[in-house]
Amino acid sequence: MTRNSPAVVSASKLGLTFQTNDGPVQALSNVDLTIGKGEFVSFIGPSGCGKTTLLRVIADLEKPTAGTISVNGMTPEQARESRAYGYVFQAAALFPWRTIERNVGLPLEIIGLSKAEQAERIKRTLELVNLSGFEKKYPWQLSGGMQQRASIARALAFDADLLLMDEPFGALDEIVRDHLNEQLLELWERTNKTICFVTHSIPEAVYLSTRIVVMSPRPGRVSDIIESTLPKKRPLDIRETPEFLAIAARVRDGLRAGHSYDD
Amino acid sequence: MNWLKPSWQAVLAVALCLIAVALGAITKPEAAAMAQPEASLDYPYLVTKGLMFGLLLIAALVSMTKLPAIVEALVLFVGAHLTAWLLITGINGFEGTALAPYFLVLATAWLLGWRCVAVLSSLRPVANWAKTALRLIIPAIFGAWILILWEAITRGAGIPFILLPPPSAIGARIAGSLPVLGADVRQTIFKAVIFGYVVGSGAGFLAAIAADRVPFLRRGLLPIGNMVSALPIIGVAPIMVMWFGFDWQSKAAVVIIMTFFPMLVNTVAGLAASGHMERDLMRTYASGYWQTLFKLRLPAAAPFIFNALKINSTLALIGAIVAEFFGTPVVGMGFRISTEVGRMNIDMVWAEIAVAALAGSVFYGVVALFERAVTFWHPSVRGG
Numbered sequence: 280m281t282r283n284s285p286a287v288v289s290a291s292k293l294g295l296t297f298q299t300n301d302g303p304v305q306a307l308s309n310v311d312l313t314i315g316k317g318e319f320v321s322f323i324g325p326s327g328c329g330k331t332t333l334l335r336v337i338a339d340l341e342k343p344t345a346g347t348i349s350v351n352g353m354t355p356e357q358a359r360e361s362r363a364y365g366y367v368f369q370a371a372a373l374f375p376w377r378t379i380e381r382n383v384g385l386p387l388e389i390i391g392l393s394k395a396e397q398a399e400r401i402k403r404t405l406e407l408v409n410l411s412g413f414e415k416k417y418p419w420q421l422s423g424g425m426q427q428r429a430s431i432a433r434a435l436a437f438d439a440d441l442l443l444m445d446e447p448f449g450a451l452d453e454i455v456r457d458h459l460n461e462q463l464l465e466l467w468e469r470t471n472k473t474i475c476f477v478t479h480s481i482p483e484a485v486y487l488s489t490r491i492v493v494m495s496p497r498p499g500r501v502s503d504i505i506e507s508t509l510p511k512k513r514p515l516d517i518r519e520t521p522e523f524l525a526i527a528a529r530v531r532d533g534l535r536a537g538h539s540y541d542d
Numbered sequence: 543m544n545w546l547k548p549s550w551q552a553v554l555a556v557a558l559c560l561i562a563v564a565l566g567a568i569t570k571p572e573a574a575a576m577a578q579p580e581a582s583l584d585y586p587y588l589v590t591k592g593l594m595f596g597l598l599l600i601a602a603l604v605s606m607t608k609l610p611a612i613v614e615a616l617v618l619f620v621g622a623h624l625t626a627w628l629l630i631t632g633i634n635g636f637e638g639t640a641l642a643p644y645f646l647v648l649a650t651a652w653l654l655g656w657r658c659v660a661v662l663s664s665l666r667p668v669a670n671w672a673k674t675a676l677r678l679i680i681p682a683i684f685g686a687w688i689l690i691l692w693e694a695i696t697r698g699a700g701i702p703f704i705l706l707p708p709p710s711a712i713g714a715r716i717a718g719s720l721p722v723l724g725a726d727v728r729q730t731i732f733k734a735v736i737f738g739y740v741v742g743s744g745a746g747f748l749a750a751i752a753a754d755r756v757p758f759l760r761r762g763l764l765p766i767g768n769m770v771s772a773l774p775i776i777g778v779a780p781i782m783v784m785w786f787g788f789d790w791q792s793k794a795a796v797v798i799i800m801t802f803f804p805m806l807v808n809t810v811a812g813l814a815a816s817g818h819m820e821r822d823l824m825r826t827y828a829s830g831y832w833q834t835l836f837k838l839r840l841p842a843a844a845p846f847i848f849n850a851l852k853i854n855s856t857l858a859l860i861g862a863i864v865a866e867f868f869g870t871p872v873v874g875m876g877f878r879i880s881t882e883v884g885r886m887n888i889d890m891v892w893a894e895i896a897v898a899a900l901a902g903s904v905f906y907g908v909v910a911l912f913e914r915a916v917t918f919w920h921p922s923v924r925g926g
């Protein structure tokens with residue numbers, strides 16, 4: 280749908296082999312992927328298939344050992360240095376010596392925003408993830424789900440055009456998850472950000488994405504890419520429509536095919 | 543029988559007390575007086591003997607009835623400590639004449655004091671002031687009993703002054719030599735220890751950061767630091783005296799050598815303590831070396847750094863005192879200890895030891911307080 284816009288992420292023949300003590304582990308092999316501006320791409324696949332690794336390669340936290348990748352037309356390193364993306368890790372990774380508001384403000388301090396601008400963004404993003412009133416609390420005084428929401432707020436406050444999210448809602452209950460899914464879609468639509476989103480949940484992937492990348496393990500590779508035909512405006516009950524269920528079924532088939540590789 | 547609430551301490555206390563009563567004379571003079579009832583010999587506990595036994599028995603028995611814990615603790619406290627006071631003041635002038643019942647009375651009072659602490663530590667007050675008071679009272683009773691036992695045993699058994707003076711004699715010596723002790727503390731602690739501690743710890747910290755920043759230093763500095771820390775203080779101190787003179791500067795140099803390495807190793811370990819994910823997070827913000835250092839790695843290293851500061855607080859004191867054995871102007875805690883031992887003024891040696899222990903505890907306590915304030919977020923602090 281938006282594929283003719285300039286590529287934000289473009290990978291070709293991308294591979295990554297970890298050298299471990301028990302020999303090489305091929306985490307990614309032959310990944311070809313182009314993500315255009317404004318896309319919402321979900322990565323789904325069994326545990327250990329390289330979803331986190333792929334996100335980390337895009338973020339320049341891991342160097343590929345084969346193929347090429349560019350982010351915003353630059354190398355991942357240049358993109359990281361120009362603060363091109365925000366990253367939500369699989370765990371909250373909040374600093375225990377900082378209050379929630381100062382955790383959310385951490386990236387803003389680093390990029391050197393004015394105090395007023397910092398306060399404004401902290402307030403806005405904490406509202407967005409429903410954490411108003413917890414500004415002065417420390418992370419260890421919050422539940423795991425609240426911590427994860429604070430870490431999402433931190434990435435949103437950073438306000439980069441590319442958002443890399445690694446199972447951000449994995450630790451949350453269904454209702455909060457639904458709410459945050461809606462919020463995220465609304466934010467995406469309003470800001471025209473590009474989002475790469477790792478998840479284990481098929482309904483979540485289908486509900487959010489414009490494209491779903493199905494991956495399979497050993498070696499980690501892309502086994503299927505499914506274009507969503509859903510409209511951009513998506514109320515929560517779109518999940519009961521036949522169209523939605525048809526896409527979900529395709530994703531499920533893709534996942535099954537990947538799993539059968541194991542047997 | 544449901545008004546009874548026995549405790550093993552109280553039961554044992556009653557038993558010991560009855561044995562003491564049965565054994566009779568508390569001191570040798572009393573035994574002599576009983577042997578010759580016609581001669582009017584003076585002996586200790588003439589009037590207070592019955593009072594002591596009465597206090598102990600009443601306190602032990604009352605403590606076994608169902609009373610509110612606070613009343614029970616109060617009864618035990620008064621019984622145990624009043625008896626101990628009577629026992630210690632009574633032996634005055636008859637040191638070294640104690641017989642078995644003397645020690646039985648002491649043991650009984652101690653058991654009641656123990657029970658008192660046990661009752662107090664089982665209290666769960668709600669009010670904050672009460673919690674604070676309990677936190678202070680329990681260790682205070684503990685410490686008081688070390689002194690009581692020490693005093694009563696050294697005087698009752700007549701232990702030679704040279705071997706172990708009673709705490710009251712040490713206390714009197716401290717009170718009588720305040721100007722000398724004050725001058726020694728100024729020389730040793732306020733000059734050598736503080737200066738050496740600040741410079742040694744500071745240098746260790748900066749060296750750790752340099753080693754972190756410059757890889758070849760990391761490989762070179764740690765083994766050398768390790769070697770320096772293994773240097774025997776007995777060998778280093780005279781050399782420092784030759785280099786830096788007799789005054790406090792040479793002692794400060796010894797302290798610097800002793801405190802440098804613990805800080806270096808601990809800070810190096812602490813700088814590696816931040817998690818991978820947190821460091822990756824800083825990378826995604828394209829945060830520079832110094833920003834990552836100040837916003838992530840140093841706060842994460844704080845528990846390690848405070849560990850080194852606590853270790854160094856005691857090392858510095860030991861180093862400065864021992865270094866003074868190798869030449870100093872005629873003032874200083876180590877100097878005083880080495881000369882007064884030679885003159886057999888053991889109470890003065892103990893007075894210096896007491897002052898050093900007090901200063902060391904205060905020093906450590908101040909560092910620990912800072913630690914609690916700075917690393918409030920660490921599981922070991924917020925948990926307890």
Ligand SMILES: Nc1ncnc2c1ncn2[C@@H]1O[C@H](COP(=O)(O)OP(=O)(O)OP(=O)(O)O)[C@@H](O)[C@H]1O
Nearest residue numbers: 297299304306325326327328329330331332333499
């Ligand atoms: N630093 C590393 N060193 C060695 N092997 C690694 C490393 N990181 C990941 N791997 C391996 O690479 C493979 C892919 O890991 P990755 O974390 O990308 O999986 P994932 O798809 O994110 O799984 P999950 O859904 O459980 O998070 C795994 O086999 C893993 O063992």
Ligand SMILES: [Mg+2]
Nearest residue numbers: 330331369445
């Ligand atoms: Mg993962």
